[in-house]
Amino acid sequence: MNAKYVFITGGVVSSLGKGIIAASLAKLLQARGLRVTIQKFDPYINIDPGTLNPYEHGECYVTDDGAETDLDLGHYERFLGVPTSQANNVTTGRVYYTVITHEREGAYLGKTVQIVPHITDEIKRRMLLLGQTGKYDVIITEVGGTVGDMESLPFIEAMRQLQWELPEGDCMCIHLTLVPYLSAAKEIKTKPTQHSVQQLQHAGVMPDVIVCRTEHPLGPELRRKIALFCNVKPGHVIESQDAWSIYQVPLNMHAEHLDDLVVRQLGIENFNQPDLGRWKDFLENLQNPFQEVNIGLVGKYVALQDAYKSIQEAFVHAGAACRCKVKVHLFLSDDITADNVAGKLSGMNGILVAPGFGERGLEGKIHAIKYVRENGIPFLGICLGMQMCVAEYARNVIGWVDASSTELNPKTTHPVIDLMEEQKKTTLKGGTMRLGAYECKLTPGSLAAKIYGSELIHERHRHRYEFNGKYAADFAAAGLVASGTNPSTGLVEVVELPNHPFFIGVQFHPEYKSTPENPHPLFVALVKAALEKNARG
Numbered sequence: 001m002n003a004k005y006v007f008i009t010g011g012v013v014s015s016l017g018k019g020i021i022a023a024s025l026a027k028l029l030q031a032r033g034l035r036v037t038i039q040k041f042d043p044y045i046n047i048d049p050g051t052l053n054p055y056e057h058g059e060c061y062v063t064d065d066g067a068e069t070d071l072d073l074g075h076y077e078r079f080l081g082v083p084t085s086q087a088n089n090v091t092t093g094r095v096y097y098t099v100i101t102h103e104r105e106g107a108y109l110g111k112t113v114q115i116v117p118h119i120t121d122e123i124k125r126r127m128l129l130l131g132q133t134g135k136y137d138v139i140i141t142e143v144g145g146t147v148g149d150m151e152s153l154p155f156i157e158a159m160r161q162l163q164w165e166l167p168e169g170d171c172m173c174i175h176l177t178l179v180p181y182l183s184a185a186k187e188i189k190t191k192p193t194q195h196s197v198q199q200l201q202h203a204g205v206m207p208d209v210i211v212c213r214t215e216h217p218l219g220p221e222l223r224r225k226i227a228l229f230c231n232v233k234p235g236h237v238i239e240s241q242d243a244w245s246i247y248q249v250p251l252n253m254h255a256e257h258l259d260d261l262v263v264r265q266l267g268i269e270n271f272n273q274p275d276l277g278r279w280k281d282f283l284e285n286l287q288n289p290f291q292e293v294n295i296g297l298v299g300k301y302v303a304l305q306d307a308y309k310s311i312q313e314a315f316v317h318a319g320a321a322c323r324c325k326v327k328v329h330l331f332l333s334d335d336i337t338a339d340n341v342a343g344k345l346s347g348m349n350g351i352l353v354a355p356g357f358g359e360r361g362l363e364g365k366i367h368a369i370k371y372v373r374e375n376g377i378p379f380l381g382i383c384l385g386m387q388m389c390v391a392e393y394a395r396n397v398i399g400w401v402d403a404s405s406t407e408l409n410p411k412t413t414h415p416v417i418d419l420m421e422e423q424k425k426t427t428l429k430g431g432t433m434r435l436g437a438y439e440c441k442l443t444p445g446s447l448a449a450k451i452y453g454s455e456l457i458h459e460r461h462r463h464r465y466e467f468n469g470k471y472a473a474d475f476a477a478a479g480l481v482a483s484g485t486n487p488s489t490g491l492v493e494v495v496e497l498p499n500h501p502f503f504i505g506v507q508f509h510p511e512y513k514s515t516p517e518n519p520h521p522l523f524v525a526l527v528k529a530a531l532e533k534n535a536r537g
């Protein structure tokens with residue numbers, strides 16, 4: 001069978017959850033035995049989101065191969081349990097960069113380089129790339145942005161061309177729109193959907209299926225109306241009501257026959273019904289917790305939920321695994337002081353100190369870590385959170401009062417966290433951190449080795465600074481031990497406090513690998529430790 005292509009566009013407003021619809025459809029097709037991947041085309045000029053503040057588009061997600069990508073790739077991996085890669089996220093910036101580099105190399109000598117065909121050819125090449133690997137039956141492509149935006153026009157044009165260039169029946173378009181409810185008129189309105197489909201049609205693309213985001217059921221009349229005005233078959237108008245969990249959406253989409261429509265439309269001879277047994281078990285556990293814990297997430301981007309998306313989701317997975325509702329409380333680290341820390345964090349059964357960059361809010365993180373260390377509260381520090389637990393220990397236990405990371409205080413007399421050797425030559429900011437999956441060897445018998453149930457692990461990284469190995473013996477003598485190191489470089493990746501009930505800092509990002517079907521052991525262990533702390537009081 002040829003690789004089949006499903007394009008997903010969005011209309012009316014942004015934030016409709018195209019990523020979740022894409023991931024849900026992919027999950028259903030995967031559960032029918034098909035090999036599926038999802039890719040996202042983003043219309044901004046940045047080469048990747050690595051240089052963006054999380055307040056712009058939410059967290060930056062990192063893949064095994066070290067790509068800094070849109071957070072939707074996190075959803076793709078969480079739903080499918082299959083790693084994505086650099087090829088799964090393409091921005092306008094990356095497309096232009098390739099074309100302009102080719103132009104400078106003389107690849108188009110004599111020709112005027114234009115949006116059509118040069119930019120659209122490069123978009124099409126990238127849209128087809130994963131399909132040509134032979135590894136997938138279906139490639140779902142999410143086109144970022146909203147139809148009608150100037151930025152996404154070249155992507156839509158590339159889709160239009162592909163609809164004619166690919167063999168008949170190998171490609172289809174699903175359009176996701178908003179069908180708002182006007183409470184004053186007590187009416188559901190279809191006009192914005194009609195207009196956004198018209199915009200798509202102006203660009204030469206006919207949607208095959210329309211998925212309507214709605215707060216209320218549409219009913220057969222409205223479905224017929226949308227089908228009539230938007231030029232699709234009545235059965236091809238799908239309702240997507242707000243769900244209690246994003247993980248419920250695949251089941252809702254199956255109930256609406258989205259996967260049936262797609263296999264039929266693409267001529268896929270696959271009559272299996274999706275096998276969603278494990279997924280349903282997870283949902284069952286998620287919906288019926290026996291207990292509850294409160295976890296504090298201390299960070300500096302707490303005003304936007306999406307800034308710590310993978311961490312939040314990892315707690316959802318770990319909670320379901322423990323049949324426990326994990327209530328995540330966000331604490332802005334800037335607000336935490338030595339005087340208010342006990343009051344602020346007192347009801348918490350566990351604390352996670354988040355990754356981050358720059359100086360703002362750092363002292364607050366250090367106060368929070370001192371409090372949990374001294375009070376036997378379970379602690380997990382991720383990346384900057386790990387680095388700060390090292391600085392806190394140096395300052396408050398060893399007595400090196402100005403100990404810090406050189407990222408924050410280049411003049412510190414005790415640079416316990418320092419720039420990695422390979423980073424010293426780097427001046428460019430984009431894509432230059434230590435990125436992607438690396439091996440880590442755990443000390444037998446350590447808390448880390450017990451949690452993982454293994455002594456060799458692979459975790460993803462995104463950082464420039466690192467534990468300064470020069471001080472490892474001083475820390476170990478004072479009680480903070482390095483229990484995980486990179487076997488080829490010797491870099492310290494995990495630290496822990498054996499004389500504390502649960503205190504562990506990791507230089508890598510475990511949150512990127514947690515999925516509903518494979519919750520991450522570090523998050524599960526933190527939730528369990530928090531439950532024990534809750535029971536102990």
Ligand code: GLN
Nearest residue numbers: 355356383384463464465
């Ligand atoms: N700013 C720190 C570094 O670059 C930590 C990065 C992070 O938390 N992802 O090493």
